[in-house]
Structures are given as C-alpha cells and as structure tokens.
Amino acid sequence: xxxxxxxxxxxxxxxxxxxxxxxxxxxxxxxxxxxxxxxxxxxxxxxxxxxxxxxxxxxxxxxxxxxxxxxxxxxxxxxxxxxxxxxxxxxxxxxxxxxxxxxxxxxxxxxxxxxxxxxxxxxxxxxxxxxxxxxxxxxxxxxxxxxxxxxxxxxxxxxxxxxxxxxxxxxxxxxxxxxxxxxxxxxxxxxxxxxxxxxxxxxxxxxxxxxxxxxxxxxxxxxxxxxxxxxxxxxxxxxxxxxxxxxxxxxxxxxxxxxxxxxxxxxxxxxxxxxxxxxxxxxxxxxxxxxxxxxxxxxxxxxxxxxxxxxxxxxxxxxxxxxxxxxxxxxxxxxxxxxxxxxxxxxxxxxxxxxxxxxxxxxxxxxx
Amino acid sequence: xxxxxxxxxxxxxxxxxxxxxxxxxxxxxxxxxxxxxxxxxxxxxxxxxxxxxxxxxxxxxxxxxxxxxxxxxxxxxxxxxxxxxxxxxxxxxxxxxxxxxxxxxxxxxxxxxxxxxxxxxxxxxxxxxxxxxxxxxxxxxxxxxxxxxxxxxxxxxxxxxxxxxxxxxxxxxxxxxxxxxxxxxxxxxxxxxxxxxxxxxxxxxxxxxxxxxxxxxxxxxxxxxxxxxxxxxxxxxxxxxxxxxxxxxxxxxxxxxxxxxxxxxxxxxxxxxxxxxxxxxxxxxxxxxxxxxxxxxxxxxxxxxxxxxxxxxxxx
Numbered sequence: 001x002x003x004x005x006x007x008x009x010x011x012x013x014x015x016x017x018x019x020x021x022x023x024x025x026x027x028x029x030x031x032x033x034x035x036x037x038x039x040x041x042x043x044x045x046x047x048x049x050x051x052x053x054x055x056x057x058x059x060x061x062x063x064x065x066x067x068x069x070x071x072x073x074x075x076x077x078x079x080x081x082x083x084x085x086x087x088x089x090x091x092x093x094x095x096x097x098x099x100x101x102x103x104x105x106x107x108x109x110x111x112x113x114x115x116x117x118x119x120x121x122x123x124x125x126x127x128x129x130x131x132x133x134x135x136x137x138x139x140x141x142x143x144x145x146x147x148x149x150x151x152x153x154x155x156x157x158x159x160x161x162x163x164x165x166x167x168x169x170x171x172x173x174x175x176x177x178x179x180x181x182x183x184x185x186x187x188x189x190x191x192x193x194x195x196x197x198x199x200x201x202x203x204x205x206x207x208x209x210x211x212x213x214x215x216x217x218x219x220x221x222x223x224x225x226x227x228x229x230x231x232x233x234x235x236x237x238x239x240x241x242x243x244x245x246x247x248x249x250x251x252x253x254x255x256x257x258x259x260x261x262x263x264x265x266x267x268x269x270x271x272x273x274x275x276x277x278x279x280x281x282x283x284x285x286x287x288x289x290x291x292x293x294x295x296x297x298x299x300x301x302x303x304x305x306x307x308x309x310x311x312x313x314x315x316x317x318x319x320x321x322x323x324x325x326x327x328x329x330x331x332x333x334x335x336x337x338x339x340x341x342x343x344x345x346x347x348x349x350x351x352x353x354x355x356x357x358x359x360x361x362x363x364x365x366x367x368x
Numbered sequence: 369x370x371x372x373x374x375x376x377x378x379x380x381x382x383x384x385x386x387x388x389x390x391x392x393x394x395x396x397x398x399x400x401x402x403x404x405x406x407x408x409x410x411x412x413x414x415x416x417x418x419x420x421x422x423x424x425x426x427x428x429x430x431x432x433x434x435x436x437x438x439x440x441x442x443x444x445x446x447x448x449x450x451x452x453x454x455x456x457x458x459x460x461x462x463x464x465x466x467x468x469x470x471x472x473x474x475x476x477x478x479x480x481x482x483x484x485x486x487x488x489x490x491x492x493x494x495x496x497x498x499x500x501x502x503x504x505x506x507x508x509x510x511x512x513x514x515x516x517x518x519x520x521x522x523x524x525x526x527x528x529x530x531x532x533x534x535x536x537x538x539x540x541x542x543x544x545x546x547x548x549x550x551x552x553x554x555x556x557x558x559x560x561x562x563x564x565x566x567x568x569x570x571x572x573x574x575x576x577x578x579x580x581x582x583x584x585x586x587x588x589x590x591x592x593x594x595x596x597x598x599x600x601x602x603x604x605x606x607x608x609x610x611x612x613x614x615x616x617x618x619x620x621x622x623x624x625x626x627x628x629x630x631x632x633x634x635x636x637x638x639x640x641x642x643x644x645x646x647x648x649x650x651x652x653x654x655x656x657x658x659x660x661x662x663x664x665x666x667x668x669x670x671x672x673x674x675x676x677x678x679x680x681x682x683x684x
Contacts (some may be wrong), residue, residue, distance in 0.1 A: 148658075
C-alpha cells in the first residue's frame with residue numbers, strides 16, 4: 001500500500017514540492033547574481049536576505065507582519081479568483097481605487113468618531129469591489145476576457161485615482177504631490193501590536209488580513225456558494241447544466257476578489273505610518289506582488305498567508321542589503337524567478353515520478 | 369499648420385512603438401502562444417539598447433549608433449522571449465504565469481544592473497538621431513510632417529507593418545503559423561512542426577517587443593528608468609482592438625497614438641486647451657474605448673482559437 005502511495009503522489013504534495021523547488025532555484029539565482037556583481041560581498045549579502053529581518057529584534061519581526069499585510073490580501077484576492085477559474089490581474093487597479101476610497105473617507109468624513117477607520121476600510125473595500133465587478137460583469141454577460149478588461153481597469157483606476165486626488169483641494173497636498181494625511185480617527189487601531197513589536201509599523205491590519213484568510217477559506221471549502229464558485233472555475237458550462245447560476249457566480253467571484261484588493265489598499269493608507277497616494281502614473285506594485293503571492297501559495301488561502309509572510313520576510317531582509325552596496329531590486333528578481341519556476345509544476349511532477357520509480361526499482365532489486 | 373505638424377509627429381512617436389509591439393504580440397498569438405510579457409521584453413530591449421547608446425556616447429555618427437542599438441535591442445528581446453517560449457512550449461506551463469514572471473523580472477533586473485554599472489538607475493543618452501530625408505523633405509506639408517527631423521525607426525515601423533502583412537497572409541510560413549494558432553492538432557497531422565512554429569512566433573514577438581521598447585524611449589525621453597509606461601500592456605489592447613489583423617492593428621495604434629499625443633501636449637494646442645478638458649480624460653479615454661469595443665467584439669472574437677492552450681501532441 002505504502003508503495004502505491006509513493007508511486008502516485010497526491011496533487012497537493014506535487015504542488016508543495018514544486019513551490020519548494022521554485023523557491024530554491026529563485027534563491028540560487030539571486031545568490032549567483034550577487035556573486036557575479038560583487039564576489040566579496042555576495043555571501044554576507046545573501047545571508048542578510050535570509051536572516052536580515054531577525055537581526056533587528058522584535059521591531060524587525062513586526063515589520064515583516066507590516067509588509068506582509070497588503071500582499072497577503074492582494075494575494076488572497078488573486079488566489080481566490082484563481083480558485084474560481086479567473087485570473088484577477090486587476091488587483092493593482094482595485095488596490096489603487098481602494099486606497100482612494102479609504103483616503104477620501106479618512107480625510108473628508110471627520111467627526112465619525114471611533115468607527116471612522118471602519119467606515120474608511122469599508123469604503124475602500126466597496127471601491128475595490130466595484131472595480132472588480134466591471135470585469136466580472138463583462139466576463140459573465142459579454143464573454144470579455146477578464147485578463148484584458150482587468151488590465152484596462154488598472155489604467156483607468158490609476159488615472160482616476162490620480163485625477164481625483166489632484167483635482168480635489170480637500171485631498172491634495174500640493175507641496176508634496178500626494179494625498180494629505182488621513183484624520184487621526186481614521187488610523188487603524190494598533191490592537192496592542194505596537195507593545196508587542198515596539199518601533200515597528202504593524203497594526204490591526206494584519207489581524208484583519210488573517211481574519212480575511214480564514215473567512216475566504218470557510219467560504220471556499222465550507223459553504224454552498226464556495227462549492228458553486230469552484231465548480232464554475234472547473235467548468236463553466238458543466239456547472240450551468242448542473243443548475244448553477246454561472247453568470248452570477250462569475251460576477252460574485254470578481255466582486256469578492258476586488259473587495260479584498262480594495263481592502264489591501266485601504267489598510268496601507270490607514271496604517272498611520274506615512275503612506276499616501278502619490279500622484280504618479282505608476283501601477284501599484286502591491287497588486288502585482290499579489291499575483292506572485294497567489295501563485296507561490298498555490299491559491300489556497302493558508303498557502304497565500306505563508307507565501308505572503310515569506311515574500312515579506314525576503315523584502316524586509318532585502319532592505320538591509322543596502323549595507324553591502326546591493327540594491328533591493330534583487331528581491332524582485334528572486335521573486336520573479338520563483339514565479340517563473342513555479343510554473344514548471346509539470347516538470348516537477350515528472351521528476352517525482354522518475355525518482356519514485358527509481359526507488360521502486362531499487363527496492364525490487366533489494367528484495368531479490 | 370505648425371500645430372497639425374506637431375501633433376502628427378507626436379502621434380508617430382507614440383503609435384509606431386505600439387504598432388511594432390502589437391504586431392509582435394500578433395505573431396505570438398497567431399502561433400497559439402499568449403505573450404503577456406511584452407511589457408517586460410520591451411523593458412529589456414530598451415535597457416540594453418539605451419545602455420549601448422549611453423556607453424558609446426558620441427563616438428560614432430547618430431544613425432549608425434541607432435542602427436546598432438536597434439540590433440542589440442532586437443537580439444535582447446529574442447533571447448529574453450526564449451524563457452517564455454521554453455516555459456510555455458517545452459514545459460507546457462501556464463502562459464500567463466510565465467509572462468507575469470518575466471514582467472516582474474525585467475524592471476528589477478534593469479534597475480539592478482544599471483545601479484551596478486553606473487551607480488544610478490536612470491540610464492542617460494544623448495539624442496542625435498533626428499534626420500532629414502533627402503528630396504522628400506522638400507515636399508510641401510508632407511515634408512515637414514514626415515521627413516524633417518524624423519527618426520528612421522518610424523519608417524522601420526511601417527516596413528515591419530508591410531512585411532508582417534505579407535508574411536502572415538502571402539507566405540507558406542504565415543499560413544503554417546496561423547494554422548498552429550487555430551488548430552495545432554490539424555496542423556500537426558498535416559506534417560507541420562507545431563513546436564517549431566510556436567517558437568518562431570514567440571521569438572518574432574520577442575524581437576519586435578525588444579525593438580519597440582527602444583523605439584518608444586528614444587524619441588520621447590532623454591533617459592531610461594526601467595519603465596515603458598505600460599506600453600506592453602497597451603500593445604496587447606491594441607492587438608485585440610485590431611482583432612489580430614495587421615492593418616486593423618495599424619489603425620488601432622494610430623487611434624491610441626493620437627490620444628496619447630493629445631494628452632501629452634494638449635495644453636500647447638489652443639483649440640484643445642480652450643475646451644478645458646483635463647489631461648487625465650485623454651489619458652483614460654483609450655482604455656475606456658477599448659473596454660467598450662471589447663463588449664461589442666468579444667461575442668464573436670477573431671482571436672486564434674487555440675491561443676493559450678499548451679499543445680500536447682499526444683492529446684488526441
């Protein structure tokens with residue numbers, strides 16, 4: 001029995017192994033690049049990437065959680081959409097309009113008191129949901145490829161956010177070409193995390209992200225809606241004939257995915273750590289990192305949580321790289337290589353099959 | 369008159385790179401490979417080309433320098449697109465994933481290498497590439513519009529358009545390439561090497577994207593900052609807007625080019641400045657129009673039928 005199991009590895013096991021394989025290759029490529037650029041500093045530089053975040057005490061650890069928060073949420077957004085058969089490359093746009101919603105409410109709606117931050121968060125989520133809904137509706141009713149419409153929505157969202165911020169005297173800080181500070185009441189509560197990790201920027205946003213991960217897990221695997229959403233992901237037409245309203249489900253999936261990315265944008269803006277909407281025609285990188293997080297986490301909510309933590313860990317370590325005259329872009333290179341090789345799942349599967357076959361042969365040889 | 373000449377020239381600066389890159393994406397998709405990595409390949413092509421311009425400075429004549437830079441960008445694009453080809457053809461990987469990875473890799477790599485070589489991430493270059501075309505420049509109206517102070521890359525773009533159209537519809541290679549995008553199994557049964565065709569399509573897309581990156585940066589900037597302003601993604605929109613057909617792609621890229629030119633320079637045009645429409649409107653407009661066009665065309669899209677699906681010989 002045991003032999004049969006090893007000969008036919010489970011799908012999740014293959015996925016996990018291919019993720020590990022990709023991570024190892026990614027780190028290896030990063031090390032080689034460091035080695036080519038500056039052989040003398042390569043080893044300490046590489047060790048800094050791997051351990052840097054732990055060398056600065058609890059503050060360093062807190063920063064990991066802080067960096068992880070938005071990319072866990074955008075990763076969850078992309079991963080959730082993957083589970084329902086959609087590629088939400090629109091996460092950056094949803095992230096940007098989400099931050100716009102949060103900043104607008106955070107600045108303009110003073111006097112809401114202790115629920116101000118909550119309203120601002122919900123505002124960001126709502127904006128993200130609207131931005132996700134458009135590709136969803138177009139996909140469900142007009143058969144428009146969601147990748148292309150999401151890319152369009154990214155640019156529309158970016159220009160609209162910049163336009164709104166820049167043309168509004170309430171929101172715009174002309175001196176610094178960015179949005180003004182949100183009201184103090186709109187800042188997310190620290191929830192005691194500032195005591196646990198003194199000096200770091202971590203706040204209750206991380207707790208919200210973890211709650212979101214759990215909620216999405218429950219939704220996907222424990223509810224009827226989740227079952228239907230996944231069924232549509234596997235085969236839209238089969239689901240339709242099985243009596244599932246596939247159009248509604250596609251739209252629902254994109255709305256939820258959009259809301260998650262919008263929430264990510266809102267949390268960044270309401271963190272009270274000096275984040276503003278900068279009026280610059282650049283697409284938010286947190287959204288694209290979310291795609292990386294989702295792919296690395298195999299689109300599973302808990303996988304996304306770990307992948308987000310892992311990439312945040314590398315990013316935090318990468319900040320200390322500047323001590324060794326390396327620029328932090330090496331982290332992006334490593335992540336890109338990891339994503340590239342995570343697409344090689346088939347290759348890993350063949351490799352595993354080969355290895356387990358060899359094992360069997362050697363076992364048989366031993367028996368003889 | 370001055371204003372119109374100015375607008376036409378600006379339009380060319382924006383349209384030609386879009387045209388070149390969209391034609392590149394067309395070759396990939398017609399062979400059945402979705403190449404969403406056009407943005408990344410553009411960045412890599414522009415990076416090596418501009419780096420060459422930066423390093424050689426004023427050591428040779430402008431036109432010769434530009435031609436060598438073009439060759440370097442094309443080769444870079446082809447080499448970089450090999451990664452996408454290998455993942456999507458040999459490894460049968462998800463083509464959007466591998467494309468996303470390349471898009472992430474390129475800007476990080478360009479910044480990292482630029483910092484290592486010269487300390488800062490912006491790569492400067494001196495623009496000595498404007499030229500007048502003899503004889504043609506004296507034609508009234510058309511002369512100043514197209515043949516004075518022009519870049520040879522503009523004419524290169526038009527040549528690529530003509531060659532692409534002929535290759536795709538009038539050669540054996542074009543027919544085979546298209547058949548691989550529509551029905552690779554039938555193509556395979558007819559004795560066409562589908563893998564080879566898909567490699568060809570992806571490599572052409574890489575070559576044109578690399579070239580497009582350089583062509584975009586040279587007339588519109590004096591330094592390169594690991595960024596092509598989303599033109600790779602925009603080119604994919606142009607491709608769909610143009611329904612995978614070279615001539616229609618040309619029309620679509622002209623439309624996007626005009627909008628970009630207006631948003632970049634509308635304040636200098638009395639007629640448009642008087643309308644009081646903010647530049648952000650012109651910036652957003654092409655994307656909104658693309659969305660609307662998608663709604664009307666997606667039901668019976670002309671997209672290659674087998675695009676994005678890894679070809680597995682033993683599947684049928």
